[in-house]
Each structure stands twice: as C-alpha cells, then as structure tokens.
Amino acid sequence: MAQQVELTVWLKIPDMTALTARRTLQQRMGYGEQLADLTRTDWWRMELDVADEAAALALGEELAGRTTVFVNPNKHGYRVATTASPRERHPELTAVSVVTGFKGDPRATLTLEALQGRLGYGDRVRDLALGTFWTFWLREPDLAAAQALAQQMTLRTDRGTGLLVNPHSMWWRLAG
Amino acid sequence: MLGICNGAQVLVEMGLVPGLTPGQIEVALAPNHMAIDGRVVRRDYYSTWTHLRLAAAPERCVWTRLFEPGAVIALPLAHGEGRFVSSDEGLFERLLAAGQIVWQYCDESGQVDERFPITPTGATLATAGLCNVEGNVLAMMPHPERASWLRQVPQDLPGAIGARRRAAQGDFAALEGAGPARGVFCSLGAEVQ
Numbered sequence: 001m002a003q004q005v006e007l008t009v010w011l012k013i014p015d016m017t018a019l020t021a022r023r024t025l026q027q028r029m030g031y032g033e034q035l036a037d038l039t040r041t042d043w044w045r046m047e048l049d050v051a052d053e054a055a056a057l058a059l060g061e062e063l064a065g066r067t068t069v070f071v072n073p074n075k076h077g078y079r080v081a082t083t084a085s086p087r088e089r090h091p092e093l094t095a096v097s098v099v100t101g102f103k104g105d106p107r108a109t110l111t112l113e114a115l116q117g118r119l120g121y122g123d124r125v126r127d128l129a130l131g132t133f134w135t136f137w138l139r140e141p142d143l144a145a146a147q148a149l150a151q152q153m154t155l156r157t158d159r160g161t162g163l164l165v166n167p168h169s170m171w172w173r174l175a176g
Numbered sequence: 177m178l179g180i181c182n183g184a185q186v187l188v189e190m191g192l193v194p195g196l197t198p199g200q201i202e203v204a205l206a207p208n209h210m211a212i213d214g215r216v217v218r219r220d221y222y223s224t225w226t227h228l229r230l231a232a233a234p235e236r237c238v239w240t241r242l243f244e245p246g247a248v249i250a251l252p253l254a255h256g257e258g259r260f261v262s263s264d265e266g267l268f269e270r271l272l273a274a275g276q277i278v279w280q281y282c283d284e285s286g287q288v289d290e291r292f293p294i295t296p297t298g299a300t301l302a303t304a305g306l307c308n309v310e311g312n313v314l315a316m317m318p319h320p321e322r323a324s325w326l327r328q329v330p331q332d333l334p335g336a337i338g339a340r341r342r343a344a345q346g347d348f349a350a351l352e353g354a355g356p357a358r359g360v361f362c363s364l365g366a367e368v369q
Contacts, residue, residue, distance in 0.1 A: 102207055106216040159191045159199045168263045169204035
C-alpha cells in the first residue's frame with residue numbers, strides 16, 4: 001500500500017541563498033513592510049510501499065538517516081513528516097509555504113534509480129519528487145491576503161514582479 | 177550589451193532577451209539536461225569546448241557583424257544552468273526565423289544538432305546565443321572571451337580550428353593572434369567606429 005512522506009533538509013549554517021532572496025524582496029522589490037523573513041529547505045516527497053503511516057515514517061527516517069543520498073550529517077539537519085512544515089516558529093507572523101521545483105528535473109529519477117537498484121530498496125520506494133520548500137513569514141494577519149502576497153513574491157512574470165520561480169522552467173504550488 | 181554565462185542569465189531574467197515585450201520574462205535558462213536516447217547521462221554543471229554556428233545573418237546583431245554568414249567558431253562553456261527553454265510552444269522557432277537565435281551549437285563541420293554532446297546543455301533548437309529584437313543585446317552562454325587568442329584553444333580540439341591551433345605550436349606570433357571568438361568583440365568595435 002502506497003504511503004507518502006515528506007523530507008525536508010536544511011543547512012546547519014546560515015542559508016545565504018535565502019538571506020539574499022529575502023534582502024532582495026525587502027530592499028529592492030518593495031516588500032520591506034510585509035516580509036519579515038524568508039526561509040528555505042530542500043524538499044523530497046517519497047512514495048513508499050509500506051503498510052501504514054508509521055512504517056512510512058520509519059522507512060523515510062531510514063532513507064534520510066542511513067543512506068548518504070539526501071543528507072550529509074556534517075552540514076545538514078532534516079525532518080521526516082507526513083506533510084512538510086516550517087522548522088521555525090514565529091507566532092506573531094503569518095507563515096505561507098510554497099514548494100518550487102524545476103520541470104523535468106532528472107535528479108529525482110536518478111535518485112530513485114539509485115535507491116531501487118544500487119541501494120537495494122527495490123519497489124519499497126515507488127516514486128520521488130524533489131523541490132525547494134520556501135516559507136514566507138509575513139506581517140499580514142489575513143491568510144488569504146498573505147497567500148496572495150506570497151504568490152506575488154514567488155512568480156516572476158516581469159522584471160519587477162516575483163523572484164523565486166521562472167515559469168518557463170519551474171513549477172510551484174502552495175504547500176500544505 | 178553582451179551578457180556571457182551568468183550575464184546571459186541576468187539578461188533573460190531582466191526580460192531584455194528576447195525582449196519581444198521588453199521587461200516580460202519570455203524564456204528561461206534551466207539546469208543543463210544531458211541525455212542520450214532519452215536516458216539522462218549527466219545533469220547540471222558541465223565544462224567543455226564546443227563549436228557554434230552563426231545562425232542569423234551577420235548584420236542581425238551588433239556582436240556578429242564581422243563574421244562570415246554561417247561562420248563556425250569554437251569556444252568553451254562552463255555552467256550548470258544554460259538550457260534555453262520556454263513554455264511558449266513554438267517561440268524558439270519564431271525566434272530562429274526572426275534571426276534572434278544568433279548562435280547554435282554544432283559539430284566541427286558546422287552541422288547543428290540538438291542532441292548531447294553536440295548541444296551540451298539540452299537547449300531548445302541548440303540555442304547558444306540569443307539576442308533582442310533590435311540586435312543590440314546578446315545573451316550568450318559559452319565564453320567568447322576565453323577564445324579570443326589562438327593560444328587559448330586546446331591542441332586536441334577537432335576540426336579546422338583545432339588544426340590551426342596545432343599548426344601554430346611554437347609560433348609565438350601566431351599563438352598571440354586572434355582566436356576563433358575574437359570577432360564577437362571586434363564586431364562591436366566596428367559598430368562603434
């Protein structure tokens with residue numbers, strides 16, 4: 001029976017890509033009032049052939065912690081959950097997470113081949129998807145308005161709008 | 177304006193190239209995708225010498241005016257995200273017809289081929305250099321500045337350019353002469369004069 005889990009992987013040191021994106025949105029693109037912070041992790045969705053959710057989480061933990069495919073313990077932290085969520089907590093802010101990725105990214109296919117073949121997991125790992133899990137921390141209490149802001153900041157349609165996703169080569173969706 | 181490698185990515189993300197509607201993001205430079213018979217053999221960063229064929233009329237772009245029609249040059253590339261793509265189906269065919277695809281990847285004989293390894297990035301229509309409508313902004317993924325002197329060309333490069341480099345071995349004056357991509361810069365010089 002197929003179960004899905006999501007793995008998020010983050011750098012232990014400050015993430016300069018996320019910091020640069022945040023500063024660009026705040027200082028160059030006019031979101032200084034609304035955007036308090038922007039964080040980022042790698043995101044993997046695993047489709048696993050196991051009996052139940054607990055078994056899926058256990059296998060996800062094994063894949064993340066015991067293979068060297070997803071996590072380098074010297075520099076990464078990680079979490080396995082049924083649904084990815086932001087690692088940080090800012091109760092006074094509204095969090096909106098988006099998942100972004102490249103269309104036709106071969107890394108998921110190549111990683112799946114390695115897990116199923118060389119690493120011996122066979123059909124227990126049915127499918128993998130790969131992306132980046134971004135979380136906008138917004139000074140906007142209304143969730144719908146916050147999601148609209150996050151969409152504006154994500155989708156790049158012209159030189160003054162959006163930053164994270166060029167729709168010609170990338171996909172995105174709201175997380176959760 | 178000439179954007180090479182990261183500079184080309186900036187021009188694309190600023191909506192300056194192809195610039196059909198200036199400021200709109202019309203194409204992307206996606207991660208390299210190298211496949212043989214549909215199977216991915218490499219991805220992302222790749223560094224190699226490659227050949228390019230002038231796909232547009234020389235006078236179409238200020239950076240190509242001194243080249244002969246259909247000229248073939250050799251130069252290196254070194255990047256992870258150089259695959260020209262667009263979600264607008266047919267856009268690259270229209271850009272080629274309009275002369276905005278200035279350079280295409282080809283083999284040493286000048287034969288354009290979208291497949292790896294001749295097109296190392298997987299770019300649509302083997303696009304290596306794309307200019308704006310006016311022809312005064314060029315986004316180019318390979319590095320012409322690294323092929324501006326003959327001494328920069330590797331001796332084992334196949335084809336006529338490699339043969340010229342091998343023949344120049346030991347000839348200091350020849351080695352200090354123009355490399356295969358110098359014309360990119362000289363074209364602008366001629367335009368300015």
